[in-house]
Amino acid sequence: MKIFAVVFGALFSLACAQFPGGRILESPDVALCATRVIHERTPDGKGYMFSWREPSLRGVEEDWLGGRNYCRKRCMDLVSLETSVENEWIKQRIVKDKVKYIWTSGRLCDFKGCERADLQPISINGWFWTAVLQKLAPTTDRRQNDWSSSGGINKPQPDNREAQQGGATENCLAVLNNFYKDGVNWHDVACHHRKPFVCEENEDLLKYIRYSHPQVKI
Ligand SMILES: [Ca+2]
C-alpha cells in the first residue's frame, strides 16, 4: 500500500485566510452528527457518505467549502485519500455509480500562513489534506500520488490551467472520472466549481462532540 500523506502540522489558526467573502469553516452540530448518514464503511470501520446516493441531496452539488461544511456539520469532512487502498476504494465507487467527479479535502496551501520552508515551492510541496492536516507527497513524485498525466491542455496535473487561461486559481483537489479521457485520477480544480462530494467520518470532530455532549450517543 502506498501512503499519499505525511504529517503536516497544525494550521487551525489560519482557517480564515482560506475563505474569501466572509464564509467560514463551520463547526459540527450535535443533532446532525447523531443522525449522520453512512452509506458504506471500510473494513477499519470508517464511515463514508456519497452525496449522490443521499435522497435529500438529489441534484445538489456544492463548491469545495460548501462540501466541507455539509460534511463537518455532521462530524465528517470531505474525503482525504491518504493511502492507495482508500484511493482505489473511492475510485471504484465513482466508476460504479457513473459519477463524473467529486471533491476531496485536498487543498493547495497558498494563503497567509503558508510561508513555511517545507511547503516551498508551493506548486510542488504545498498540497495537503485539509480534513486531517496531512501533507501530500511532492507533486513531482508520481509514485506517491495519483495526479493525472493529462488534462484540459494536455499537461500533467496539477497544471493550474484555469488561472493560466485568465480564470481562478486551481487550488482544490478533485477526482475526475475520465473527464479528459485520462482515466480516473486527481486534478487541481478551481474551488468555486460545484461538484458531488464524499464525506468521511472525522475522528477529531467526533471526539469533540463526544466530549462536549457525553449524554448523546454519537
Ligand atoms: Ca481518508
Ligand SMILES: [Ca+2]
Ligand atoms: Ca488542473
